[in-house]
Amino acid sequence: MGWLLVTSLPTYAQDTSPDRLARFTRAPTRVVWVQDTSRGAHDVQAQGTELLLMGYDSLDGRGERKLLAETANYARPLLSPDGRRIIYTDRPRGRVMVLDWGSQRPQVLTRGAALCTWRDPTEKTEWVVVGQRLGRAGSYFYRNLSKVRLDAPSVSRPVWSRTRVSPDNFQLSRDGEFAAGVFPWPNGGLARLAPPSLTHLGKGCWASLAPDNSRLAWVFDGPHRHLRLSTPEGGPRWKVAVDQVVGSNSGPTKIRSAPTGRGAEMFHPRWSNHVRYLVLTGPYNRKGPINVISGGGPQVEIYLARFSKDFRQIEAAARVSQNARPDFFPDAWIGSGSTSRVPANVLSTVRPTASGQPSWPPETENLLWAFRDTSKPLTIPARDTTEGTTCRVKPSGRVRPGRFFELRLSRGTAATEPGDTGLVQHWNTRQTLSVSMMLTLTATRSNRPGTLLAIEPATIITPSNTPQRLALVVHHRPAQNDFQLALSTGPDPATGSEILATLKPDTATHLVITLGKLGVSVRQDGQPARKHPLTLGHLKLPPRSRLWLGNDSSTHQPVEGRISLVTVSGSIVSNNQAVSLWNAASVILKKRKPGRRAVVRARCVETSPAPTPTQIAPYRRALVYHHYRIERVESGRLVHREILVGHWAILDGKVQPGRRRTIGRPVRLVVEPLEDHAQLDSERQVMEIKHVELPQYVDVE
Secondary structure, X not given: OHHHHOOOOOHHHHHOOOOHHHHHHOOOEEEEEEEEXXXXXXXXXXXXXXXXXXXXXXXXXXXXXXXXXXXXXXXXXXXXXXXXXXXXXXXXXXXXXXXXXXXXXXXXXXXXXXXXXXXXXXXXXXXXXXXEEOOOXXXXXXXXXXXXXXXXXXXXXXXEOOOOEEEEEEEEOOOOOEEEEEOOOOEEEEEEOOOOEEEEEEEOEEEEEOOOOOOOEEEEOOOOOEEEEEOOOOOOEEEEEOOOOOOOOOOOEEOOOOOOOOOOEEEEEEXXXXXXXXXXXXXXXXXXXXXXXXXXXXXXEEEEEEEOOOOOOEEEEEEOOOOOOOEEEEEEEEOOHHHOOOOHHHHOOOOOOXXXXXXXXXXXXXXXXXXXXXXXXXXXXXXXXXOOEEEEEEEEXXXXXXXXXXXXXXXXXXXXXXXXXXXXXXXXXXXXXXXXXXXXXXXXXXXXXXXXXXXXXXXXOOOOOOOOOEEXXXXXXXXXXXXXXXXXXXXXXXOOEEEEEEEOOOOOEEEEEEEOOOEEEEEEOOOOOEEEEOOOOOOOOXXXXXXXXXXXXXXXXXXXXXXXXXXXXXXXXXXXXXHHHHHHHHHHHHOOOOOOOEEEEEEEEEEOOOOOHHHHOOOOOEEEEEEEEEEEEEEOOOOOOEEEEEEEEEEOOEEOOOOOOOOOOEEEEEEEEHHHOHHHOXXXXXXXXXXXXXXXXXXXX
C-alpha cells in the first residue's frame, strides 16, 4: 500500500516525512547497491559472488536492508525509470536479471551486461541498455550496445556500435538522442546516437549525463575527488569537489565551506534520475593491491548528494548506509526526478565573450590538419567526407599536456591522427604546404639539434635507407642564448638544412611557414614574410610518411618546449590569412597568465607509494604526491610551511627516475600550485599520505 502513495504524495508532504532521505530529496526515494561480505572487503568492481543486494525505500520505514537473502553476484544494480524494478548483471553467467522491488524471485531478462535504464517518452515504454563483453571475465570493454524492452525482452534495438564502451557509466538523455560514457576507459565522451558521432569530454572515469535533455555531463577526475562538468556546444566547463560529502552522522549534512578537493578519494559517482542528485561511495583510505580504491574497506558507505542550484558545488549530502561492511555501486530513484531539468542559465557562459573575438582556427584554405590544444580533439570542416576530419595527437615518451593544454615536448614524440590526411600525396603532386604554430622553446643541457616537426615514415629500417623528408629542426646556441629554427629535407638534421628563424628561449612565438617549389617564406609574430630561396621541386615524400610533432620517430633528438595552435594547409597562405592566424593566436596568448612559480629548499616528510604501470592501467601517466617541509624559499613566493608536491612517476607506461624520495633528505624543488594546472585533472594521481589537506603543488622542473 505504501508504494501506491508514490505518485500521489505532494512535495510538501515529504518535508515532514519521518524518513530522513525523503526530507532530504522532498520526494519518495529509493536507493539500491551491493554490499561486500567477503573477508577481503575490497570487491570494489563487484566481480565476486559474496555480494548482497541492498536497498533503501523512504516509504517502508525499514531503512537499509537486504533485498535478497542469498549472497551472489549482483553487478551494477540499476533502478527502472519508474523505480519499481531492479536490474542487475549476473557476471558469472553473463545474464541480465530483473527483480520487482519487494519480490524474492529475480527473472532472466537477456544475455549480456546491463549498463543503464531508459523510458521512451513517446511510446511510454521502459528499456534496459545492454552491452556484450569483450574478452575474459572482468574485462572493462563492451561492444554492440542495444536496448531491450523491459516488459518484452524479445524486442531490442541497436544503440551504439561505433566504438568499444566501458561500463562506468553509460547513461542516456531523456529523449534518448545522446549518451555519456567512456569510449572506452579512460576516454570520456558525449555520443550522438543517430547518426553516430562522438564528442570528447576528457580523460577520466565514471562519465555521467544529466537525466534531462540539457546534455550537461561530467567525467570523474584522476584523483577521484572532482567531477569535471561540461556543457554542450563548447559551453562553460567547471569542477565540483565531491570529497567533502563524507560525514559521521546519517542525516543530511550541509557542505558549509567552499569545496577544497582535499578529502579522501570517492568512487562510483552516478547521476540519479533527478538532475540535482547523485550517488557515490567513500571514503577510500585503505591501501589495496593497486591503490586506495582497490583497498575498499568497511568504512566505505553510500552517499546521496545534492548539487547547488547553479551546479557549481555540492551543497548538501546524506549518508544512505551505515554498517560494518563496504557498500558499492549505488543507483538512486527520486519520485520527482522525471520532471526535473537543468536551468538554461547553468549552461550559458558566465562571462560573455568579447565581441569580435576571432575563433580558432580561422578560415584557412585547403586545411588538412589542425591542433588547438590537448583539452579535446578538433574537427575541421569536411572536404570529401560527411563528418569532417577529427584531428588528434597521440603522445609517447615524455610528451604530455602543458599548463595551457598545449603539447609539452620532451624526449618522445606525438603522432598526429588520422595518419593519412592527404598531405603526402598533395605535396608530391602540388608541392605547396603551409604550417602555422605557437611555439615556446626551453633551453636544455644538450647541444644536439632536435626535431620539432617532421613529415616522414614511422620507421627507418637501415642507415642506408635515407628517405627524403620535411622537418623543422631546432639548434640550441647556449653562447647566444637563443635557438635557430631550420628546415631539413634529409634524415640528418645537422646537415643540409636552411636557417629560417631565430627564437628566444621561454618566449612564445607565432610562426607561419610556407613551402613551395622555389622557396620558403616565414612570418614571425605577425611581421612581414622573410623569404628564403630554396629549391624544393625535387623533394618527394615517401608514400607512408605522416606528420609527427616533437622528435623524429627515432626519439634520439629531443626538443624541450611547448607547441599549440598548429595548422597544416595544402595551400600557400596569403598575407591576409597569415594576419588572421596571428590575430586569433594573439587573443588566446593574452589569456595565458604566467605561472605562480617558486623555487624552494625542502625536506621530504612522508611519501606516497609509487605505483607500477600495471597498477594504473589503462592510464599510462601518473603523478605521485609527497609531503615536504619548506626550509627556504629561493625565489618566487610561497607562504606555506608544509606542502604536498606531485611528481611524475609514470609517463607513457614507463616508470620515471626520481619517483621515490628519501625521507629527511634536503632537495631543491621548482613548484607551482596544482590549481593552476587544470591539464592534470584527467591524470591518475596517487595521494596516499596522512595529511591530504595540505596545499597541493606540482613539480614543474
